[in-house]
Amino acid sequence: MRADPSRQRSLLELQTLDTTLAQLGHRQSTLPEHARLAELEAAVSATESTLLLARTEHEDVQRELRKADADVQLVRDRAERDRQRLQAGTGNAKDLQGIQHELESLARRQDVLEEAELEVMERAEAAEEQVRAAEQELATLTGEAEQVRAGRDAATADLTAQSARVAADRDRLVEVTGPDLVALYEKIRARSGSGAAPLVARRCGGCQLELHSVDLGRMRAADEDEVLRCEECGRILVRTEESGL
Structure with a gap:
């Protein structure tokens, strides 16, 4: 030739x-933002799963707490009715004595239920704290991911523009060659x-x-x-x- x-x-x-x-092209495919964004997206996915589990646990404990509160309130209401009957003095001595015994039994039952309710409340607070921590972690990771993504997009746009200019020069040179x-x-x-x-x-x-x-x-x-x-x-x-x- x-x-x-x-x-x-x-x-x-x-x-x-x-x-x-x-x-x-190599610089564009190996931008450090690519690796960091992949790490963040994996962390976001994991944190979303953690948050879902935490919210589910929190909802379950809240239902348990509402039931415990209802059980305590039921005993309180029964005890209040018994006290009113006892104060009214209606009924014979045997009936009144029975009411007194029931009040004592209800008091013991209320103590047990309130102790159980307190334990559930503590678990509810712990579950709520887990939800808050997961939400905060998710917000932090999501914010950083947005920043890294913006940096990656800006770097990619710059490298793409450079490549376009070089490609245009190459096209002109090919015509000459x-x-x-x-x-x-x-x-x-x-x-x-x-x-x-x-x-x-x-x-x-x-x-x-x-x-x-x-x-x-x-x-x-x-x-x-x-x-x-x-x-x-x-x-x-x-x-x-x-x-x-």
Whole structure:
């Protein structure tokens, strides 16, 4: 293949732009915000589960507390009615004595129920505290996730804009270089990672190997517009002032 020397030299700039695009793409895919956001989203999910369990526990204890309170109130109401009957003095002595015994029994029963109610109240307070702690943790994690997400989006937008500018420069350079030479360059780049390399001090700038004297002799004798290839890696070799030819 033959191509004007200036077109061949443009391959080195094209290679630089391709390297820049690859670096920008790598930076975008490896932004530290990606990893941190994944951690936060996992933590948010776990905390949401914890909060759901805490709320369920709190609701269960609240129902238990309402029942305990109702049981205590039922005994209090019964005791109040008995006291009123006792104060009214209605009934014979045996009935009044029975009411007195029932009041004593109700008092003992009330003590037991109030003790149980107190235990449930303590568990209710602990459950409520767990809910508050989980809600606070969730709010903290969600807030940080929003900040990290905003930072990631801003960084992504900046890198995308940079990539777009480099891609536009590359498109203009491709037009200058020509489709035939670019097609060869792309074919080699797909295989080797880079399609062209400078020839410096008799070494290929791609594989860094020194060319054999026979190859150097052939290159010295080649016309200026002949496209040279590295015999080792296959890259297009672009002559430079330091080629050593």
